[in-house]
Amino acid sequence: MSTSSADTLENNETAIEQIMSNGDTAIPEAHPVEFPQVSRTRASSSMPLERFAEVSIEISVEIGRVTMSIGELLKLGEGAVVELNRAVSEPVDVMAQGVRIASGEVVVIDDRFAVRITEIVSQDDGTRSGVAKR
8 A cells, every 4th residue: 555545544534533523423313204195186277288288299100010039130121021910901000209199090191191080099098089980
C-alpha cells in the first residue's frame, strides 16, 4: 500500500471515529406511511377526456401474425412470402399504442390503403359494438 493510500485510510478511520464519538449513534425510528383513499370518481370528474384531445398517439393496423424460428427468419430473402394467420375475409385489427381498439376492413383511397371501421372494442368489458356491416 502506498503512503498516500495509507494516509487516506487513516484519515477515513479518524473521521469515522469522530462521528461515532459524537453520541449520534441512535438509529432513526421508522414509521409506516398512511395515504388517503383515492376515489376513481373524483379523478375522472376533475380531468375530462377532452383535456387530452390534442395529444398524438400512434395508430396501426395489423393484418395478421406468424410465429417462426430464428432459423426460418434468417432464411427469408427478397421475394419470400410469409403466410399470416388471418384469412382474407377476416377483419383487420386497429391498434392505438399497441392496444386493440377496433376492427375493420382494408380499402383503397387514391392509391393509398385505408381502413373502414366495422367494430369498436368496448373499454368496459372487451365486447364489441358494430358500427357497420361486417
